[in-house]
Amino acid sequence: AQSVTQPDIHITVSEGASLELRCNYSYGATPYLFWYVQSPGQGLQLLLKYFSGDTLVQGIKGFEAEFKRSQSSFNLRKPSVHWSDAAEYFCAVGALGGGADGLTFGKGTHLIIQP
Amino acid sequence: EAQVTQNPRYLITVTGKKLTVTCSQNMNHEYMSWYRQDPGLGLRQIYYSMNVEVTDKGDVPEGYKVSRKEKRNFPLILESPSPNQTSLYFCASSPMGRGPETQYFGPGTRLLVL
Numbered sequence: 001a002q003s004v005t006q007p008d009i010h011i012t013v014s015e016g017a018s019l020e021l022r023c024n025y026s027y028g029a030t031p032y033l034f035w036y037v038q039s040p041g042q043g044l045q046l047l048l049k050y051f052s053g054d055t056l057v058q059g060i061k062g063f064e065a066e067f068k069r070s071q072s073s074f075n076l077r078k079p080s081v082h083w084s085d086a087a088e089y090f091c092a093v094g095a096l097g098g099g100a101d102g103l104t105f106g107k108g109t110h111l112i113i114q115p
Numbered sequence: 116e117a118q119v120t121q122n123p124r125y126l127i128t129v130t131g132k133k134l135t136v137t138c139s140q141n142m143n144h145e146y147m148s149w150y151r152q153d154p155g156l157g158l159r160q161i162y163y164s165m166n167v168e169v170t171d172k173g174d175v176p177e178g179y180k181v182s183r184k185e186k187r188n189f190p191l192i193l194e195s196p197s198p199n200q201t202s203l204y205f206c207a208s209s210p211m212g213r214g215p216e217t218q219y220f221g222p223g224t225r226l227l228v229l
Contacts, residue, residue: 009155034217043205044158044220090157094218102148102173103207103218107157 002027002093006106013081014114021076021109023091032094033074034103035065039087047089050074061085086113117142119221121206127227128196136191136224138206145211147189148173148218149181151202158205164189165211196228 003026013019025031032051036044048059055067065076074091088110092103119140128134140147148163150173160173164183178200180192189208193200204224209216 036220043222046217046219049217092158102150102160102163103158105150105157105159107155 002104004091004093004106006109008109010110012112016080019078019081021089023074024072025093027093034092035076036090037087083113119219121221121224125225129229131195134193138189139187140208144208147208149191150205153202198228201228
């Protein structure tokens with residue numbers, strides 16, 4: 001069965017500093033990986049996704065993520081965070097088959113931005 | 116505008132009183148799904164549907180029912196809600212292709228069962 005681990009429950013970063021959120025996955029085949037963001041009181045918004053090809057993927061809002069098969073990781077990065085980036089971030093792995101198995105989510109990382 | 120809508124957005128009910136949370140999408144997606152989100156547990160899939168009249172259980176289906184009579188709608192039914200079903204619920208949809216597709220999420224329904 002597929003699984004996703006986000007080892008950091010909370011992360012605090014100063015505004016303007018760089019950010020890296022960790023995500024490790026377990027999946028028997030080629031993983032399809034996603035990062036979603038959930039702002040307070042809001043639904044989930046897709047930041048970026050990896051299906052194949054270039055292992056460094058660019059997303060919205062200045063985020064990027066790098067797929068490393070050897071480490072089973074898909075860490076999310078941003079060079080300089082803004083106060084509006086404070087939110088809950090979820091890493092997810094999906095299955096082949098048009099999403100028939102749905103998405104398996106990590107438990108989320110709560111990002112706090114210090115002024 | 117392409118979107119997934121859910122109603123109601125907020126609901127307070129009492130144990131045992133049947134309720135339905137509606138989900139509708141206007142993107143002609145075949146695949147629809149329900150998740151619940153609980154603190155420290157992330158999102159877990161309740162039920163999913165790959166097309167009209169085709170539904171299947173996800174990871175946490177107990178206490179829930181769904182139906183898919185029309186392509187655009189996928190209601191979640193709680194026949195006899197209990198306090199442990201207090202949660203934030205998300206509906207999602209995606210096209211069914213030959214590979215994985217991005218799921219689009221509704222705004223969420225926050226349910227409190229007293």
